[in-house]
Amino acid sequence: xxxxxxxxxxxxxxxxxxxxxxxxxxxxxxxxxxxxxxxxxxxxxxxxxxxxxxxxxxxxxxxxxxxxxxxxxxxxxxxxxxxxxxxxxxxxxxxxxxxxxxxxxxxxxxxxxxxxxxxxxxxxxxxxxxxxxxxxxxxxxxxxxxxxxxxxxxxxxxxxxxxxxxxxxxxxxxxxxxxxxxxxxxxxxxxxxxxxxxxxxxxxxxxxxxxxxxxxxxxxxxxxxxxxxxxxxxxxxxxxxxxxxxxxxxxxxxxxxxxxxxxxxxxxxxxxxxxxxxxxxxxxxxxxxxxxxxxxxxxxxxxxxxxxxxxxxxxxxxxxxxxxxxxxxxxxxxxxxxxxxxxxxxxxxxxxxxxxxxxxxxxxxxxxxxxxxxxxxxxxxxxxxxxxxxxxxxxxxxxxxxxxxxxxxxxxxxxxxxxxxxxxxxxxxxxxxxxxxxxxxxxxxxxxxxxxxxxxxxxxxxxxxxxx
Amino acid sequence: xxxxxxxxxxxxxxxxxxxxxxxxxxxxxxxxxxxxxxxxxxxxxxxxxxxxxxxxxxxxxxxxxxxxxxxxxxxxxxxxxxxxxxxxxxxxxxxxxxxxxxxxxxxxxxxxxxxxxxxxxxxxxxxxxxxxxxxxxxxxxxxxxxxxxxxxxxxxxxxxxxxxxxxxxxxxxxxxxxxxxxxxxxxxxxxxxxxxxxxxxxxxxxxxxxxxxxxxxxxxxxxxxxxxxxxxxxxxxxxxxxxxxxxxxxxxxxxxxxxxxxxxxxxxxxxxxxxxxxxxxxxxxxxxxxxxxxxxxxxxxxxxxxxxxxxxxxxxxxxxxxxxxxxxxxxxxxxxxxxxxxxxxxxxxxxxxxxxxxxxxxxxxxxxxxxxxxxxxxxxxxxxxxxxxxxxxxxxxxxxxxxxxxxxxxxxxxxxxxxxxxxxxxxxxxxxxxxxxxxxxxxxxxxxxxxxxxxxxxxxxxxxxxxxxxxxxxxxxxxxxxxxxxxx
Numbered sequence: 001x002x003x004x005x006x007x008x009x010x011x012x013x014x015x016x017x018x019x020x021x022x023x024x025x026x027x028x029x030x031x032x033x034x035x036x037x038x039x040x041x042x043x044x045x046x047x048x049x050x051x052x053x054x055x056x057x058x059x060x061x062x063x064x065x066x067x068x069x070x071x072x073x074x075x076x077x078x079x080x081x082x083x084x085x086x087x088x089x090x091x092x093x094x095x096x097x098x099x100x101x102x103x104x105x106x107x108x109x110x111x112x113x114x115x116x117x118x119x120x121x122x123x124x125x126x127x128x129x130x131x132x133x134x135x136x137x138x139x140x141x142x143x144x145x146x147x148x149x150x151x152x153x154x155x156x157x158x159x160x161x162x163x164x165x166x167x168x169x170x171x172x173x174x175x176x177x178x179x180x181x182x183x184x185x186x187x188x189x190x191x192x193x194x195x196x197x198x199x200x201x202x203x204x205x206x207x208x209x210x211x212x213x214x215x216x217x218x219x220x221x222x223x224x225x226x227x228x229x230x231x232x233x234x235x236x237x238x239x240x241x242x243x244x245x246x247x248x249x250x251x252x253x254x255x256x257x258x259x260x261x262x263x264x265x266x267x268x269x270x271x272x273x274x275x276x277x278x279x280x281x282x283x284x285x286x287x288x289x290x291x292x293x294x295x296x297x298x299x300x301x302x303x304x305x306x307x308x309x310x311x312x313x314x315x316x317x318x319x320x321x322x323x324x325x326x327x328x329x330x331x332x333x334x335x336x337x338x339x340x341x342x343x344x345x346x347x348x349x350x351x352x353x354x355x356x357x358x359x360x361x362x363x364x365x366x367x368x369x370x371x372x373x374x375x376x377x378x379x380x381x382x383x384x385x386x387x388x389x390x391x392x393x394x395x396x397x398x399x400x401x402x403x404x405x406x407x408x409x410x411x412x413x414x415x416x417x418x419x420x421x422x423x424x425x426x427x428x429x430x431x432x433x434x435x436x437x438x439x440x441x442x443x444x445x446x447x448x449x450x451x452x453x454x455x456x457x458x459x460x461x462x463x464x465x466x467x468x
Numbered sequence: 469x470x471x472x473x474x475x476x477x478x479x480x481x482x483x484x485x486x487x488x489x490x491x492x493x494x495x496x497x498x499x500x501x502x503x504x505x506x507x508x509x510x511x512x513x514x515x516x517x518x519x520x521x522x523x524x525x526x527x528x529x530x531x532x533x534x535x536x537x538x539x540x541x542x543x544x545x546x547x548x549x550x551x552x553x554x555x556x557x558x559x560x561x562x563x564x565x566x567x568x569x570x571x572x573x574x575x576x577x578x579x580x581x582x583x584x585x586x587x588x589x590x591x592x593x594x595x596x597x598x599x600x601x602x603x604x605x606x607x608x609x610x611x612x613x614x615x616x617x618x619x620x621x622x623x624x625x626x627x628x629x630x631x632x633x634x635x636x637x638x639x640x641x642x643x644x645x646x647x648x649x650x651x652x653x654x655x656x657x658x659x660x661x662x663x664x665x666x667x668x669x670x671x672x673x674x675x676x677x678x679x680x681x682x683x684x685x686x687x688x689x690x691x692x693x694x695x696x697x698x699x700x701x702x703x704x705x706x707x708x709x710x711x712x713x714x715x716x717x718x719x720x721x722x723x724x725x726x727x728x729x730x731x732x733x734x735x736x737x738x739x740x741x742x743x744x745x746x747x748x749x750x751x752x753x754x755x756x757x758x759x760x761x762x763x764x765x766x767x768x769x770x771x772x773x774x775x776x777x778x779x780x781x782x783x784x785x786x787x788x789x790x791x792x793x794x795x796x797x798x799x800x801x802x803x804x805x806x807x808x809x810x811x812x813x814x815x816x817x818x819x820x821x822x823x824x825x826x827x828x829x830x831x832x833x834x835x836x837x838x839x840x841x842x843x844x845x846x847x848x849x850x851x852x853x854x855x856x857x858x859x860x861x862x863x864x865x866x867x868x869x870x871x872x873x874x875x876x877x878x879x880x881x882x883x884x885x886x887x888x889x890x891x892x893x894x895x896x897x898x899x900x901x902x903x904x905x906x907x908x909x910x911x912x913x914x915x916x917x918x919x920x921x922x923x924x925x926x927x928x929x930x931x932x933x934x935x936x937x938x939x940x941x942x943x944x945x946x947x948x949x950x951x952x953x954x955x956x
Contacts, residue, residue: 056914086867196669205878270912280912384895393897398555409674426868429856443749445525
């Protein structure tokens with residue numbers, strides 16, 4: 001196996017205990033911060049080359065949000081690493097009972113191409129903070145960013161404990177034959193299944209951040225212009241290549257009528273009259289993806305946009321009206337700058353529509369009536385939920401970010417990343433004395449012993465008298 | 469085989485009806501489960517006795533007490549466990565509602581094991597019901613009396629569609645695993661754990677695998693050997709060694725090996741009397757296959773005590789082996805029987821190295837008067853859980869997560885951890901549709917001014933004491949106003 005040497009090297013470093021002390025972890029994390037600061041320009045350039053990522057977007061998601069996570073971790077690491085003492089029962093009052101935060105060992109992070117720095121760096125922060133050794137496999141589809149990470153990350157991090165592997169599909173399959181102690185994967189559900197099946201061979205726990213079609217319900221009572229702006233922003237960010245982007249809108253035929261001019265205005269506000277010339281609108285990452293997205297345009301009717309240019313991999317910010325559930329745009333996650341509007345009669349129909357489909361990564365609901373927002377929240381299931389906006393629930397580090405069902409398993413961001421890469425080990429450190437108390441549990445058994453044992457062990461309902 | 473599809477389909481339809489969402493419904497089901505355990509105590513103890521030759525007192529304290537405890541805890545805490553948890557907000561979201569909402573996963577599958585056949589389906593079931601799921605229960609067919617009892621009793625007390633019991637062996641379980649579940653909790657061997665996870669991968673189903681391994685027990689020279697050995701004897705030979713967290717083997721200095729043997733022998737006498745076979749408190753091996761497997765491990769070993777066996781009754785006497793070699797058969801697989809190998813090591817360093825060369829175990833035990841040594845062993849090894857100066861006991865504290873790591877498993881449960889295992893923690897952010905002001909910061913067209921404002925709102929390097937928060941809030945309001953004016 002071509003990667004066995006590398007994995008063994010990291011495992012040896014792991015067994016040496018190098019990554020355990022807090023000072024070591026903090027130093028590596030600070031080095032990551034320097035990587036973001038010193039290579040900022042290179043990152044903006046690489047992502048611009050890879051998918052025409054606007055520099056504001058790249059700065060926001062690849063630098064700012066990552067620094068946020070880094071600072072949150074650096075500020076709190078000592079607290080997160082501490083043993084968590086837990087409540088004890090009567091018998092254990094004199095013992096020490098706590099949850100120890102153990103690293104797993106050698107972990108693997110596989111990242112996708114759409115936010116190529118963010119989606120390996122944020123998991124990496126948690127993995128390092130938790131004390132692991134890490135193999136990072138950035139996406140081969142974002143070629144320029146892949147090269148940057150492969151060449152430059154090693155200048156900042158300890159090469160004994162952290163490695164970058166560049167690999168296509170074949171090589172990744174071979175990489176997965178090695179045993180890892182945790183695998184963190186961001187990508188499509190179909191590849192997620194392959195990853196989990198490979199992990200099962202070694203009983204490796206996994207976090208899978210996948211995707212789906214994120215519905216966006218717009219009720220009849222709302223501030224149409226605000227809705228249009230927020231939805232358009234979420235949809236067209238990164239030219240639609242965002243796992244939590246609003247994938248399609250559900251609304252009444254009257255609302256569709258009102259939304260259309262509002263969306264047109266928002267798009268013009270954002271990108272001018274010719275979005276192709278705006279520095280703030282991205283491109284599709286590759287020819288294959290471009291062709292796939294272009295094919296989705298024959299759904300419903302093109303109400304806004306629809307222009308494409310194959311050479312530039314440009315797809316205009318597009319809104320499709322009167323889209324049917326059977327149309328191509330409704331068969332797969334769009335992952336492009338196309339927003340289909342599917343007409344439903346009312347909120348109940350919207351909720352049924354959503355529940356008839358696989359559970360998405362995010363659900364959005366817009367209404368001035370908070371009861372409507374709450375109804376959609378309560379009667380559906382999704383990884384996360386945002387009322388009256390799009391994407392923003394993923395920028396708050398105190399909220400867990402992850403999917404459910406087809407959209408994934410596990411969660412991260414903030415402390416949740418640290419917890420993901422930590423084995424929470426239950427520890428009970430008992431007293432050698434007071435052996436007399438233990439006599440209750442030893443054979444030979446008797447009814448009397450049992451009675452006393454029950455009294456000391458039992459958790460009683462409140463309001464009943466307890467033995468103290 | 470169509471039966472599996474129907475049963476799971478019915479459970480899913482019942483879940484989708486929404487009736488197990490309300491806390492009242494879940495409490496009602498948990499209360500019914502509690503009534504079942506109390507009313508049918510005799511039948512439950514009889515079934516366990518038939519399967520494992522376990523006396524009533526033992527069965528009660530191992531299997532019934534724990535379940536009643538979990539039920540009482542869940543019923544007491546359910547409202548607080550199920551309540552949405554507000555989270556810390558940043559400057560940008562200061563005026564919004566942000567919280568984590570615990571939600572049921574859907575239809576979960578619980579596959580039990582035969583060694584503690586009642587508690588190993590019931591304890592997860594309590595958590596799964598509390599979290600609002602539908603649950604398919606598959607008790608182990610090897611402990612056939614308890615399996616049959618669970619299949620009879622559950623439908624008498626619980627909602628029949630939401631909590632069906634499926635019985636059967638390997639073919640039925642294989643068929644069951646082709647269905648889609650929203651979580652699978654499996655207790656059993658690592659080999660089957662891999663099969664369960666591979667089946668779950670097809671549906672992207674999260675799993676909790678409670679597996680096993682060889683749980684090491686290090687005895688330091690500096691410790692009260694009589695007490696240590698009594699505790700070890702209790703944990704090793706309970707349920708005839710058929711406990712996933714039993715101390716599998718002992719590591720100790722060669723100078724104390726014979727003292728260890730003597731102390732264990734004395735304790736065995738105290739516990740089971742002269743003739744172990746006639747003690748009502750000593751169990752039997754579950755079946756012939758395991759009986760023969762365990763007996764096979766004794767080949768070529770130095771038997772310091774025990775070794776007697778009787779195939780007809782699946783009886784194997786409490787046995788101690790000394791000077792065992794690490795390469796021998798008894799050190800290859802989890803023993804899961806009343807055979808205790810002792811291996812000698814010259815130091816705690818050697819013990820730690822020995823443990824770390826092998827798969828991560830479900831439990832780790834270390835006995836010493838020296839607190840520092842115990843801390844060191846814990847810090848330099850990895851295992852599902854640990855008990856220092858005793859064995860098994862970390863299992864009985866429900867505030868500690870119970871589960872494995874590496875080959876011994878993934879995920880954890882008990883107490884609140886069960887509720888969390890069977891819940892989806894959904895991130896919720898509710899914003900105001902009217903306040904558009906600060907949103908303008910993030911919309912194109914971009915500008916340096918916007919970038920600077922974005923940095924201000926998002927970066928949080930500074931320490932947040934209470935005063936800091938007030939200043940922050942004030943700054944936030946000022947900033948929002950300024951932004952509205954500049955970009956309005």
